[in-house]
Amino acid sequence: MRPSAKPSVAKSPTTKRRRRASAPKPYHHGDLRRVLIDAALQLVGEGGAEAVSVREAARRAGVSPGAPFRHFPSRDALIQAVAEEAQRRFRAEIEAALAAAPASDPLGRFRCLGLAYLRWAMRNPTHFEIISSRRLFDHDQAAAISSDNAELIALTEQTLAQAFAAGQLRSADLKQVQIAGRALVYGFARMNIDGHFPRWGVAGAEAERTAEAVLDLFIEGIAKRS
Amino acid sequence: MRPSAKPSVAKSPTTKRRRRASAPKPYHHGDLRRVLIDAALQLVGEGGAEAVSVREAARRAGVSPGAPFRHFPSRDALIQAVAEEAQRRFRAEIEAALAAAPASDPLGRFRCLGLAYLRWAMRNPTHFEIISSRRLFDHDQAAAISSDNAELIALTEQTLAQAFAAGQLRSADLKQVQIAGRALVYGFARMNIDGHFPRWGVAGAEAERTAEAVLDLFIEGIAKRS
DNA sequence: TCGTGAATGTAAGCGCTGATTACACGATTG
């Protein structure tokens, strides 16, 4: 079969030079994997994880529908790769914010951590969603995501422990405080994603101000009173 | 077309009586809409909203793939009907719990409200998910869900206002407290759904105990200190 | 320099899905 020899434009001699000089489509893409992840990241940003289809990613990469399966065994694997990329960025942002916070005030560092979390989640809602809800792919197979996440939790616990050591906390049950704090920021971020704040535009300034106020309310609640 | 006249089994006279006496499948289902919603509710319970397909619901109802579209114009409409049913049950549970709480202790009522919320969400995770994340269908068209939700929020605000009037609250910014409280319970419920508590089985006793502890931590944080 | 095999693309097709359309059947009603 294959009656129309469309792709092999240059069937003449000097094939290689011709291809380099004029052909718009080299047979091999170069870095299709990377391009597919970028396309899928864009799709996630546009319509959430459910809007990601292998075919659409292939389409945007200018490649046939079956090509992605050379790089990802399944759609889930593509989603997972996207999630790993998003998680990498999320963690980098959190750590950058924490690095800029003074070590002298552990509770203030905790606040910085929460703020960075909230801000990233609200500015990248679909990316946050993809690294959050585990129904979208198999988190057990995504070791990078799990370890990144565990590291962030450990960071939180350390910060809380330092705050307690400095006498800044009311409760001694750090585990409880940590879970409550996570639930608060996670809940706020997801309420934003899930459309529970219809008045605010996504990542609007008002939403971020409210996020900050809610975080402060919580921190005052766990802090030792002056 | 239609060369094979398979379906018209009883082309003989006395068709009606024959059907009533022996036919296992009356042509008309009776209450297909209700059966479809139940089937879809079951599908949601088994694999989440994404696991719901119109065909599968039709299959379980013992009906052809196109039949559901007589009752629901689209898959989203079916999902929406399921969500309305779930929301109805959710609200009923919350209100029952609140009705059983004494009016003399508004902050205690607030706690009951939060507990009922958390318990229902953790015992019906997929149903909670379907009424929570607005990406699954168009909430603007589901007036029943929006109004139910608004009523629950109003109930929360009333309870908080009563608690403040009784001098039980530290902060006067009730709006902030209400949003923070919602974020906390919502976040906890969603973390459970989204698999952030891998050790606990869904709706395990430990999870519910932790939920209660976290709620109490929050309430202590907003309460006036003794 | 030239084969040759591995890597990576295409083409075709399977079964599934949501959705639409034309038609068949049954019950209600005048």
Added chain:
DNA sequence: CAATCGTGTAATCAGCGCTTACATTCACGA
């Protein structure tokens, strides 16, 4: 009894994930 409306079926469409067979190109060793 006949008309009609509500509700089922059958057939069909396009899009999806995924697989298989084949085409093309690259990289490496004789």
